Amino acid sequence: MTDDIGAFVPGPRVRIEGRPGGPLGSLTFAAKDLFDVAGVVTGGGNHDWPTGRPVPTRHAWAVQTLLDAGATLIGKTITDEVSLGILGENAFDGTPVNVRAPGRVPGGSSSGSAAAVAAGICDTALGTDTGGSVRVPSSFCGLHGIRPTHGRIDVTGMLPQAPTSDTTGWFARDAETFARVSSVMLGEAIPAELPTKLIVAVDAFGFADADVAAALQPMVKRLAALVGTSREEIMAPQGLSVWARAQRSLQPHEAYNTFREWLDKGNPRFAFSVARGLVMGSMIPESERAWANLMRQEARGRLAYLLTPGTILCLPTTPFPALLRGLPLSVLDPLRDRITCLCAHGGLAGFPQVNLPGATTVDGLPVGLSILGARGSDATLVAVARALGKS
Amino acid sequence: MTDDIGAFVPGPRVRIEGRPGGPLGSLTFAAKDLFDVAGVVTGGGNHDWPTGRPVPTRHAWAVQTLLDAGATLIGKTITDEVSLGILGENAFDGTPVNVRAPGRVPGGSSSGSAAAVAAGICDTALGTDTGGSVRVPSSFCGLHGIRPTHGRIDVTGMLPQAPTSDTTGWFARDAETFARVSSVMLGEAIPAELPTKLIVAVDAFGFADADVAAALQPMVKRLAALVGTSREEIMAPQGLSVWARAQRSLQPHEAYNTFREWLDKGNPRFAFSVARGLVMGSMIPESERAWANLMRQEARGRLAYLLTPGTILCLPTTPFPALLRGLPLSVLDPLRDRITCLCAHGGLAGFPQVNLPGATTVDGLPVGLSILGARGSDATLVAVARALGKS
Numbered sequence: 001m002t003d004d005i006g007a008f009v010p011g012p013r014v015r016i017e018g019r020p021g022g023p024l025g026s027l028t029f030a031a032k033d034l035f036d037v038a039g040v041v042t043g044g045g046n047h048d049w050p051t052g053r054p055v056p057t058r059h060a061w062a063v064q065t066l067l068d069a070g071a072t073l074i075g076k077t078i079t080d081e082v083s084l085g086i087l088g089e090n091a092f093d094g095t096p097v098n099v100r101a102p103g104r105v106p107g108g109s110s111s112g113s114a115a116a117v118a119a120g121i122c123d124t125a126l127g128t129d130t131g132g133s134v135r136v137p138s139s140f141c142g143l144h145g146i147r148p149t150h151g152r153i154d155v156t157g158m159l160p161q162a163p164t165s166d167t168t169g170w171f172a173r174d175a176e177t178f179a180r181v182s183s184v185m186l187g188e189a190i191p192a193e194l195p196t197k198l199i200v201a202v203d204a205f206g207f208a209d210a211d212v213a214a215a216l217q218p219m220v221k222r223l224a225a226l227v228g229t230s231r232e233e234i235m236a237p238q239g240l241s242v243w244a245r246a247q248r249s250l251q252p253h254e255a256y257n258t259f260r261e262w263l264d265k266g267n268p269r270f271a272f273s274v275a276r277g278l279v280m281g282s283m284i285p286e287s288e289r290a291w292a293n294l295m296r297q298e299a300r301g302r303l304a305y306l307l308t309p310g311t312i313l314c315l316p317t318t319p320f321p322a323l324l325r326g327l328p329l330s331v332l333d334p335l336r337d338r339i340t341c342l343c344a345h346g347g348l349a350g351f352p353q354v355n356l357p358g359a360t361t362v363d364g365l366p367v368g369l370s371i372l373g374a375r376g377s378d379a380t381l382v383a384v385a386r387a388l389g390k391s
Numbered sequence: 392m393t394d395d396i397g398a399f400v401p402g403p404r405v406r407i408e409g410r411p412g413g414p415l416g417s418l419t420f421a422a423k424d425l426f427d428v429a430g431v432v433t434g435g436g437n438h439d440w441p442t443g444r445p446v447p448t449r450h451a452w453a454v455q456t457l458l459d460a461g462a463t464l465i466g467k468t469i470t471d472e473v474s475l476g477i478l479g480e481n482a483f484d485g486t487p488v489n490v491r492a493p494g495r496v497p498g499g500s501s502s503g504s505a506a507a508v509a510a511g512i513c514d515t516a517l518g519t520d521t522g523g524s525v526r527v528p529s530s531f532c533g534l535h536g537i538r539p540t541h542g543r544i545d546v547t548g549m550l551p552q553a554p555t556s557d558t559t560g561w562f563a564r565d566a567e568t569f570a571r572v573s574s575v576m577l578g579e580a581i582p583a584e585l586p587t588k589l590i591v592a593v594d595a596f597g598f599a600d601a602d603v604a605a606a607l608q609p610m611v612k613r614l615a616a617l618v619g620t621s622r623e624e625i626m627a628p629q630g631l632s633v634w635a636r637a638q639r640s641l642q643p644h645e646a647y648n649t650f651r652e653w654l655d656k657g658n659p660r661f662a663f664s665v666a667r668g669l670v671m672g673s674m675i676p677e678s679e680r681a682w683a684n685l686m687r688q689e690a691r692g693r694l695a696y697l698l699t700p701g702t703i704l705c706l707p708t709t710p711f712p713a714l715l716r717g718l719p720l721s722v723l724d725p726l727r728d729r730i731t732c733l734c735a736h737g738g739l740a741g742f743p744q745v746n747l748p749g750a751t752t753v754d755g756l757p758v759g760l761s762i763l764g765a766r767g768s769d770a771t772l773v774a775v776a777r778a779l780g781k782s
Binding site for chain 2: 278279
């Protein structure tokens with residue numbers, strides 16, 4: 001390629017040097033095209049999104065934070081339309097190349113950010129995770145990635161989707177870079193102390209493809225050895241599919257409310273699947289949402305019960321590795337719903353989660369192991385990733 | 392304008408001379424971009440429609456018929472996306488200018504065909520009418536337009552939407568041109584004999600805006616004088632809104648079935664409103680469609696009872712003149728449903744209908760009077776239009 005970055009960025013090229021002398025001084029980063037960069041149109045992954053909106057005059061908080069820490073912005077990356085999608089295929093801006101799984105999707109919605117880091121275009125990249133949008137591409141592209149504790153990271157200048165689930169996350173190839181960036185973003189040092197108890201979520205491992213569960217076993221063993229003790233537990237006694245159902249009742253409705261004025265006044269173009277999701281979101285009965293909110297409370301209660309300080313839980317990030325590109329919706333829809341079963345807890349409960357790369361299926365495709373911790377234990381999860389990277 | 396046709400055509404320019412010596416030898420025509428023209432991509436009003444489809448090698452029947460009769464094709468015209476719409480606003484190809492109602496929509500889905508004829512770009516133009524797509528733009532642009540008897544005109548090479556309602560229609564500014572083109576398309580002479588009985592559909596006039604009903608009164612009087620006798624009748628004893636409900640249960644479901652394989656494999660982009668219609672079409676319960684089919688039989692029976700040979704029925708084509716461009720969906724949706732109340736009988740029953748131009752509201756906006764006849768009486772309706780044009 002004459003221009004390596006072209007496969008990952010949707011629009012105008014942008015480069016902003018980081019502040020000299022910061023802790024991330026040697027690093028480059030990209031920002032998902034949901035984050036404002038002053039003077040650059042926020043594309044949002046949909047060609048009708050920018051219409052009638054002012055060009056941002058300020059950087060998003062996350063962009064400013066990385067620039068202030070010395071990292072250099074090298075581009076804005078392709079995203080699923082207004083973050084609605086977890087596969088990474090965008091009918092407007094194209095599908096970023098997944099160098100770790102040729103011919104397959106990168107995962108979304110932070111598709112370009114993950115794919116660019118995986119390809120070595122930059123050292124780290126900003127993404128967002130509402131229903132899995134950092135976790136899924138981390139798993140599919142073989143990266144470290146974090147969905148922080150909900151509400152912890154300032155989302156100013158980030159295009160919202162479903163605010164009660166939206167988070168800002170980031171990716172890195174290696175554990176050391178991941179720790180450096182995480183320390184800046186979290187505003188705290190990555191501790192030396194590690195958790196002492198590991199829970200293996202047997203329901204989640206049982207739900208993943210058998211070859212994925214098998215591929216992750218060596219990492220689970222290393223993790224158990226690192227932490228010291230491990231035990232098996234059911235993560236979601238009510239059912240992973242029941243948690244997923246609750247999330248699918250809350251998130252699309254909230255997303256519809258976020259975008260309804262735009263839909264009404266702009267009648268924007270969307271890929272059919274994206275519009276379909278918004279229409280379905282508009283039609284979820286109040287009774288279903290009321291139930292879903294109760295189940296959300298149950299999920300929060302369950303994870304708070306399991307994840308006491310010093311305890312982390314591990315599960316497969318996705319039930320399978322990256323899917324082939326261009327599959328029909330009738331094939332994708334049930335597969336997407338299976339992914340949601342392993343991701344719903346994030347949006348429902350808001351606990352922090354880190355994807356650990358390293359495992360591959362027998363076909364050589366990356367697949368991630370996730371660790372989940374108590375609210376606010378983000379830095380501890382990063383510490384585990386760093387320690388595992390050295391072990 | 393340096394290029395008058397630009398406001399009405401979506402893509403590549405095309406011109407095909409008519410066969411010399413035919414009955415339409417001096418005329419020019421345009422074809423809605425749902426009709427195949429050999430060697431030209433059929434755009435369908437949606438930029439993802441042509442993907443993966445072969446370029447047509449034959450003209451659609453309607454195009455071939457006009458060329459054989461000597462008319463010269465001067466372009467393919469903008470249409471609502473795959474004919475799904477009756478307002479004429481297209482997010483991909485733009486909204487054709489309605490010279491008769493500046494700042495307002497042309498009506499759709501045969502928007503470019505109607506607008507081009509109204510603007511004098513061509514003498515006649517091919518459209519399609521499933522749920523009102525010739526009738527509405529005829530009314531909004533002040534044109535003669537026909538929705539022929541369903542099943543009468545060969546639809547080979549025409550992009551289908553809902554086959555049990557789809558028809559091929561055409562437009563003209565003046566009654567004489569309309570009669571010449573109609574004679575060719577219908578394959579029969581336009582008779583001298585006129586109907587002898589006129590029914591005034593009081594429910595339909597009552598449903599239209601009061602100023603529209605008032606604006607049409609002089610034409611109704613001229614029509615009554617031409618025909619000889621007139622009487623008032625309720626067209627839809629079950630309710631215009633009930634007929635509309637039946638049509639809205641049948642047509643969108645049929646349209647969804649027409650396009651479902653494309654949606655599944657291509658996940659194409661649509662304006663939100665178009666995708667929403669397809670999603671709603673996919674979700675209509677079988678019980679609702681079963682009822683709608685029974686109501687369709689009732690509507691057919693009612694119109695067959697009213698429209699015996701020698702009798703025509705008149706009604707306002709649309710309840711109001713052309714709407715302003717760019718209205719929000721929340722404003723448009725109920726207005727579109729009102730239009731459907733005056734158009735549903737076409738798709739439900741398949742009886743021929745001709746829009747008669749000439750009336751305008753106090754604001755100077757065109758609004759059409761429609762005449763409806765027995766199945767197969769298309770030429771008689773054209774004869775009435777011609778006689779009225781001379782009267």
